[in-house]
Amino acid sequence: xxxxxxxxxxxxxxxxxxxxxxxxxxxxxxxxxxxxxxxxxxxxxxxxxxxxxxxxxxxxxxxxxxxxxxxxxxxxxxxxxxxxxxxxxxxxxxxxxxxxxxxxxxxxxxxxxxxxxxxxxxxxxxxxxxxxxxxxxxxxxxxxxxxxxxxx
Amino acid sequence: xxxxxxxxxxxxxxxxxxxxxxxxxxxxxxxxxxxxxxxxxxxxxxxxxxxxxxxxxxxxxxxxxxxxxxxxxxxxxxxxxxxxxxxxxxxxxxxxxxxxxxxxxxxxxxxxxxxxxxxxxxxxxxxxxxxxxxxxxxxxxxxxxxxxxxxxxxxxxxxxxxxxxxxxxxxxxxxxxxxxxxxxxxxxxxxxxxxxxxxxxxxxxxxxxxxxxxxxxxxxxxxxxxxxxxxxxxxxxxxxxxxxxxxxxxxxxxxxxxxxxxxxxxxxxxxxxxxxxxxxxxxxxxxxxxxxxxxxxxxxxxxxxxxxxxxxxxxxxxxxxxxxxxxxxxxxxxxxxxxxxxxxxxxxxxxxxxxxxxxxxxxxxxxxxxxxxxxxxxxxxxxxxxxxxxxxxxxxxxxxxxxxxxxxxxxxxxxxxxxxxxxxxxxxxxxxxxxxxxxxxxxxxxxxxxxxxxxxxxxxxxxxxxxxxxxxxxxxxxxxxxxxxxxxxxxxxxxxxxxxxxxxxxxxxxxxxxxxxxxxxxxxxxxxxxxxxxxxxxxxxxxxxxxxxxxxxxxxxxxxxxxxxxxxxxxxxxxxxxxxxxxxxxxxxxxxxxxxxxxxxxxxxxxxxxxxxxxxxxxxxxxxxxxxxxxxxxxxxxxxxxxxxxxxxxxxxxxxxxxxxxxxxxxxxxxxxxxxxxxxxxxxxxxxxxxxxxxxxxxxxxxxxxxxxxxxxxxxxxxx
Numbered sequence: 001x002x003x004x005x006x007x008x009x010x011x012x013x014x015x016x017x018x019x020x021x022x023x024x025x026x027x028x029x030x031x032x033x034x035x036x037x038x039x040x041x042x043x044x045x046x047x048x049x050x051x052x053x054x055x056x057x058x059x060x061x062x063x064x065x066x067x068x069x070x071x072x073x074x075x076x077x078x079x080x081x082x083x084x085x086x087x088x089x090x091x092x093x094x095x096x097x098x099x100x101x102x103x104x105x106x107x108x109x110x111x112x113x114x115x116x117x118x119x120x121x122x123x124x125x126x127x128x129x130x131x132x133x134x135x136x137x138x139x140x141x142x143x144x145x146x147x148x149x150x151x152x
Numbered sequence: 153x154x155x156x157x158x159x160x161x162x163x164x165x166x167x168x169x170x171x172x173x174x175x176x177x178x179x180x181x182x183x184x185x186x187x188x189x190x191x192x193x194x195x196x197x198x199x200x201x202x203x204x205x206x207x208x209x210x211x212x213x214x215x216x217x218x219x220x221x222x223x224x225x226x227x228x229x230x231x232x233x234x235x236x237x238x239x240x241x242x243x244x245x246x247x248x249x250x251x252x253x254x255x256x257x258x259x260x261x262x263x264x265x266x267x268x269x270x271x272x273x274x275x276x277x278x279x280x281x282x283x284x285x286x287x288x289x290x291x292x293x294x295x296x297x298x299x300x301x302x303x304x305x306x307x308x309x310x311x312x313x314x315x316x317x318x319x320x321x322x323x324x325x326x327x328x329x330x331x332x333x334x335x336x337x338x339x340x341x342x343x344x345x346x347x348x349x350x351x352x353x354x355x356x357x358x359x360x361x362x363x364x365x366x367x368x369x370x371x372x373x374x375x376x377x378x379x380x381x382x383x384x385x386x387x388x389x390x391x392x393x394x395x396x397x398x399x400x401x402x403x404x405x406x407x408x409x410x411x412x413x414x415x416x417x418x419x420x421x422x423x424x425x426x427x428x429x430x431x432x433x434x435x436x437x438x439x440x441x442x443x444x445x446x447x448x449x450x451x452x453x454x455x456x457x458x459x460x461x462x463x464x465x466x467x468x469x470x471x472x473x474x475x476x477x478x479x480x481x482x483x484x485x486x487x488x489x490x491x492x493x494x495x496x497x498x499x500x501x502x503x504x505x506x507x508x509x510x511x512x513x514x515x516x517x518x519x520x521x522x523x524x525x526x527x528x529x530x531x532x533x534x535x536x537x538x539x540x541x542x543x544x545x546x547x548x549x550x551x552x553x554x555x556x557x558x559x560x561x562x563x564x565x566x567x568x569x570x571x572x573x574x575x576x577x578x579x580x581x582x583x584x585x586x587x588x589x590x591x592x593x594x595x596x597x598x599x600x601x602x603x604x605x606x607x608x609x610x611x612x613x614x615x616x617x618x619x620x621x622x623x624x625x626x627x628x629x630x631x632x633x634x635x636x637x638x639x640x641x642x643x644x645x646x647x648x649x650x651x652x653x654x655x656x657x658x659x660x661x662x663x664x665x666x667x668x669x670x671x672x673x674x675x676x677x678x679x680x681x682x683x684x685x686x687x688x689x690x691x692x693x694x695x696x697x698x699x700x701x702x703x704x705x706x707x708x709x710x711x712x713x714x715x716x717x718x719x720x721x722x723x724x725x726x727x728x729x730x731x732x733x734x735x736x737x738x739x740x741x742x743x744x745x746x747x748x749x750x751x752x753x754x755x756x757x758x759x760x761x762x763x764x765x766x767x768x769x770x771x772x773x774x775x776x777x778x779x780x781x782x783x784x785x786x787x788x789x790x791x792x793x794x795x796x797x798x799x800x801x802x803x804x805x806x807x808x809x810x811x812x813x814x815x816x817x818x819x820x821x822x823x824x825x826x827x828x829x830x831x832x833x834x835x836x837x838x839x840x841x842x843x844x845x846x847x848x849x850x851x852x853x854x855x856x857x858x859x860x861x862x863x864x865x866x867x868x869x870x871x872x
Contacts, residue, residue, distance in 0.1 A: 001403060018403065021423045029379075029421040034371040035364015037544075039495045040576045041426075044799035047495055075364035082363040090362050094354045094765050097773055098226030099361035100368060100495040100544030121871075129808045132799065134495045134545050135226045136776025137769070138807040 004064050008033070009077025019065035023057075024048045026064050027074060035075035035103045039132075046131030049104040049111075050074050056111035056130075075103040078110060086110045089148035097135035105131045109145045119149055194249045202330035204288070206259035207237050207281035210330075214309055214323035216243045219253040221260040222270045223516050224357075225494075225543035225550070226773075227828040228766035229270050231356045233278055235763060239348045240282030240341055243322070244309035250356040255518035255538035265516040265543075266551050266647065268730035268826025271762065275823050276340075283341075284334035289322055292329035343760065352765045357542060369513035369541040370499045370573060377501065377569040378406065378418050380562045381425040383432050384582035385413035386792035388442035388642035395433035402428040409565040413439075416562045422573060440642055445488075445588075445788040448613075451639050452486065452590040455611045459637035465621035467692045468631035473605030477596035481670045485593070485659035486853045489787040490586040491794070492648055493804065496544020497579045502559035503569035508535040509560065510569075514543035516550040524553040525560045547777075548647040552584055577797045585787065586648030587613040587641070589655060593663040596631070601671030603682070605631040610656075613641045620656060624701065624728065625664065627694035628682035642792065649777065650829040653729045655854070658782060661725035661837030662852070665844065675724050675841065676709045696728035703818055704735035704755045711816055712737035712753040721747070723841025725834035731825035732758040736775065736834045738811075738842035740867075747846040748868045751812040752779075752838060754831060759822035767827055771815045774831030780805025782836035783856045803855075812871045843867065 006013050008031065015030045022041075027033040027050070036059055039047035043058040050059045051073040078084045082091075086109045096102045105128070112127040113119070119127070124145045133141065198217055201209035209217045218234035234250045237243075255263060262273050286306065293311045294301035297318045305312050312319035343349075360367050385391060396408040399417050404424030409416040417428040474480060500513035502525070509531055515521045518538040526533040543550060559572040574582070589612045596605030606629045612618025621634050648654060668675040680702065687698045705726050708714070714722060719741060726735040739751040754771050761767045784803040788795050796802035840851045849861040856862050 017421075018423070025421065025423040029423070032373065033364070034366045034373070037368075037496070038370065038422075038573075039497065040799045042576075042798050042800060045495070075362075078363075082359055087362045091354070091358050094352075094358070096226075096355060096358070096361050097228070097769055098495065098543060098545040099355075099357060102361055103364050106362060125808050129806050132495070132804050132806060134493060134547075134777075134804065135769075136773040136780070136805070136810070138776060138810045139772055139813060140769075141807060 004067070006064070006067055006072060007069065008072045009074060015064070017064060019063060021064045022060050023050065023062040023064055023067055023072070024059040027059065033074050033076050037100055037104060039101070044132070045101070046108055047101050047104040049107040049131065051107060051111055054111060054114060056108045075107060078107065084110060085152045086113065086144070086148045089144040089151065093140050093144040093147060095137050095140040095144050097137055101131060101133045105133065105141055109148065113145070113149055113152060117149060117152055119145075121146065194251060197249060202326045204285040204330055205281050205334070206256075207278065208241070208285055210285070210322050210326050212323040212326055214247055214321035216241065216248045216309070216322065217251055218248055219251050221253040221256070221263045223265040223514070223518065223540055223543055223546070224252065225265055225514075225516065225546035227265065228355065228763065228769065229265065231353055232271065232762045232766055233274065234356070235348050235353055236275065236278040237282040239346055240279045241286050242306035242308070243282075245348055245353065247309055252540050252542070254540060255522060257519060263518060265546060266548070268732070268828045268830060270826060272731055272823065272825045279340050280338060283338040285329075287338050288329040288332040288334050289325050291332055292325040293320065296325065296328065349762050350760065350764070353763050354765065367542040368496050368544045369501070370496055370544070372501050372512055372541060372571060374501070374569060377571055378420065378566060379422050379425055380416045380418045380559075380570050380572045381422070381429050381575065382414050382416045382558055382572060382578070383429050383434060384578070385436055386442065387644065387789075388438060388440055388792045389413070389436040390439035391415070392435040392437040398431035398433065399428040402431065407566050409562055411561045411565065414558065416558070416572070418562060418566055418570065426575060442792040443641055443643060444790045448588050448789075452611050455637045455639055456484070456590060456592055456609065459611060461609065461635035461637045462616065463633070463635045464619055465626060465632055465634040465692065467626070467629070470605050470607060470631045470633040473631035474594070474596045477605060478599040479597040479670060481595040481597065481667050483593050483663055483666055483852060484590060485662065486590040487588060487655040488854060489588050489643070489789070489794075490648060490781055490785055491580045491583055491787055491802065492547040492549035492646075493579060493802065494543070494545030494547055494549055497576060498549065498555040498574040499572060500556045500559040501569065501571040502556070502563040504529055504560055504563040507531060510537050511556060511559070512539040512541065513556070514541050514546075514550055515553070515556060516543070516546050516548070517553065520551070521553045521556040524557045528557060528560045529564060547649045548651065549583065551647055554584070576799065580787070580797055580802055581794045584644040584646030586654065587615065587643070587645040589613065589618050591619070591656070591659045593659070595663070595667045597667070597671055601673055603629050603667060603671070605629065607633045609635050609637070611637045611639065613639050613643070614645045618652060618656075620652065622693050622695040623660060624686070624694070624696055625682050626692065627690050627698070628686040630691055632691070643789065650729060650832045653727070653833040654778070655836070657725070657727045657729065657833030658836030658840065658854070661727065661834060662840050662850070665723065665837070665841040666850065674715065676705065676714055679705055679724075679726060696733070700733045700757050700820055701726060701728060703820065704733045704757050707816065707818060708735035708737050708753055708755040711755060711814065712739065721842055721846035723838045723843070723845055725837035725841065727830070727834040729833050730829045732756065732827060732830035734771070734831050734834050736838040738838040740842045740846040742846060746866055746868055747843070748870050749811050749839065749842070750870060751814065752835065753814045753816075755816045755818060756827070756831065757818040757820045758827050758830070759820060759824045761817050761819075762824050764817075767817060768815050770827035771831040772813045774827075774829065775813055775835045776805060776810050778832040778835030779810070779839060782839060782854050783809070786855050786858060809869050811869050
């Protein structure tokens with residue numbers, strides 16, 4: 001066990017955990033930030049996506065010891081009142097069915113649009129292909145990303 | 153028969169300014185630029201509100217709280233049920249808050265999610281709940297104003313009397329109205345007057361989902377609770393010895409509990425348990441038979457030839473029909489096992505105490521969860537509560553209570569509150585599955601290509617109903633034999649979205665395509681001819697309404713430009729399941745010799761559409777689900793253990809692998825039926841038939857990409 005000082009959503013947190021503990025479980029079990037979801041645990045589905053220094057990152061395979069001074073942003077910290085352009089687009093398009101994967105989808109989309117604010121549909125498809133939605137809301141995901149790009 | 157227009161962007165924009173109430177949702181959330189307004193919490197509203205019936209309470213402020221009893225797993229019931237109540241109440245949807253009801257068998261019946269049955273079951277109950285409350289509100293207003301009740305009108309939560317010029321909101325009459333006795337029978341609205349039903353209303357949990365609020369079972373936490381993860385035995389095995397010393401030594405592990413064929417590691421957080429579980433040294437021994445996929449293939453072949461069958465349907469004289477046939481078409485179809493793989497793995501919280509049990513989590517069958525806990529603990533079910541969280545998908549997996557039972561066992565053993573969580577590997581290897589099945593179809597054709605005989609023999613696992621005796625083309629063929637053979641396997645099988653028909657539909661609709669080819673008929677034309685026979689001279693019982701079959705078939709042919717463009721190779725599939733009718737056409741374009749799957753057109757008759765957003769979601773989602781599993785997904789066993797243990801080898805469909813999907817809904821005038829399942833069954837057949845039309849390769853097994861017929865087909869999927 002060791003103490004780790006983490007910068008999450010603009011605040012600093014100290015947790016006492018084993019150094020191989022994935023960031024995902026630090027967020028969920030130790031800090032109560034449960035918006036970041038567990039689904040596969042092996043970086044295949046994207047439900048656990050957070051931003052680490054602005055990059056979409058699979059928190060399920062990111063050991064807490066590798067985070068260092070990195071800035072972590074989770075779905076809870078993406079905006080103050082759920083008003084990030086991607087969240088607004090998700091609401092307007094009404095993307096979700098079960099909703100479980102959507103926080104990860106939103107985090108992937110937000111990091112992608114930060115990097116590529118005016119993407120083509122093909123670029124959207126490539127970016128969002130890393131997140132699985134078992135309900136099959138893919139049409140609405142691409143529609144929402146395109147809408148967010150337009151309104152950003 | 154009118155066709156509703158496609159859901160357009162405009163539909164979404166039109167309602168962009170409309171927000172809906174969830175537990176903590178702000179009314180101004182969508183207009184984020186406007187100044188913030190203080191929003192009353194649902195708890196505060198409920199503290200003031202009067203209950204009118206099991207479904208609704210209204211506060212003096214005029215806010216309406218509608219309880220949604222059925223588990224929400226993405227089928228959108230938590231939005232569509234309250235819409236129906238609000239419609240009859242004449243409520244202002246903007247003043248409606250929706251609350252997920254906990255298990256209460258006194259207040260609600262059929263409080264479960266399965267079989268696409270919620271809406272048809274509850275349609276009238278929900279309407280009456282709204283209408284009876286409206287009745288007493290009107291009566292209270294009439295009494296207060298001393299005017300005749302029949303002169304009173306309602307709109308968006310406002311009660312008015314034109315003659316006297318009086319008007320007031322619901323809240324002003326709540327005290328008086330809630331003390332009145334509601335009549336048993338009330339007049340329901342004429343469907344043409346619906347203002348909420350049939351309009352695109354957004355998901356009531358929108359804000360919570362998109363801001364990461366704890367909504368799902370896995371998000372549940374209570375101070376002092378323990379976490380647990382469980383190692384389950386391979387199918388057909390039992391525990392011989394357990395060495396738990398290494399697992400116990402992991403920091404954060406507090407207990408190791410063995411029950412039945414399972415070993416639970418218990419601790420203070422999840423990650424140490426994932427490590428500790430791998431350190432359990434468990435020796436298993438066979439407990440009966442242990443099966444592998446190679447065994448299943450051999451068993452299917454043996455039972456198809458020699459198994460003792462149960463006859464499910466017998467019309468006319470099949471032997472004579474096949475003896476006199478000019479041509480006989482025979483084909484066998486087989487599917488693999490599938491896991492449900494909801495994105496939220498199984499989990500449940502249980503707190504067993506001396507005389508009561510508290511259960512919280514995601515379940516499709518809360519009452520089954522309660523009964524299971526009662527059986528394990530001996531505590532009467534009246535003392536067991538079940539609180540429903542939102543479900544991160546279900547697909548049938550959460551109809552079972554196995555993971556609830558585990559939580560109860562562990563809580564009992566450690567004498568405290570615990571949440572059992574499954575990993576993805578647990579979900580794929582220790583679960584319950586859509587079983588593999590093999591079908592043999594035979595069709596007897598006369599010289600003109602008419603089907604005069606039809607045989608279907610299914611070899612299923614652990615279920616006596618791998619076939620459906622009343623499906624089309626039954627009813628249209630004079631001589632029919634449908635029979636089942638059952639293999640008893642140690643592998644747990646379970647309902648999986650559209651049980652049986654999730655593969656049977658593909659097999660039936662592909663075989664019909666084979667028959668049409670052999671008969672020299674166009675697949676649409678052949679279906680229409682058979683429907684006419686079923687209509688004019690029906691043979692035996694059928695479950696489908698032939699007029700609705702005809703309507704969706706004709707409509708999908710028209711909407712997909714069936715047979716009009718020689719460069720577009722098409723496959724059709726038409727299916728009735730779970731009370732709804734869905735016809736689909738898949739389009740494959742040949743581009744420089746490469747077949748490109750570009751579009752699936754779907755026409756659905758689910759009666760009246762309650763919420764076009766939800767209906768579109770379910771049809772598209774069902775098609776994506778049906779397509780993904782038909783194309784890509786396989787679960788094979790080796791010595792009682794699935795070989796595919798996570799999403800790296802258990803392949804689910806991704807965003808780039810879905811074609812364009814056009815959805816249309818036929819308004820047939822019937823009351824609404826469910827849509828959680830019916831769009832899935834036809835998809836595999838539509839795609840397989842299009843692949844045949846494009847390449848001449850007939851795919852009789854799933855997943856397509858693993859079949860040798862598919863190996864040199866370079867199928868691409870592109871929307872544009």
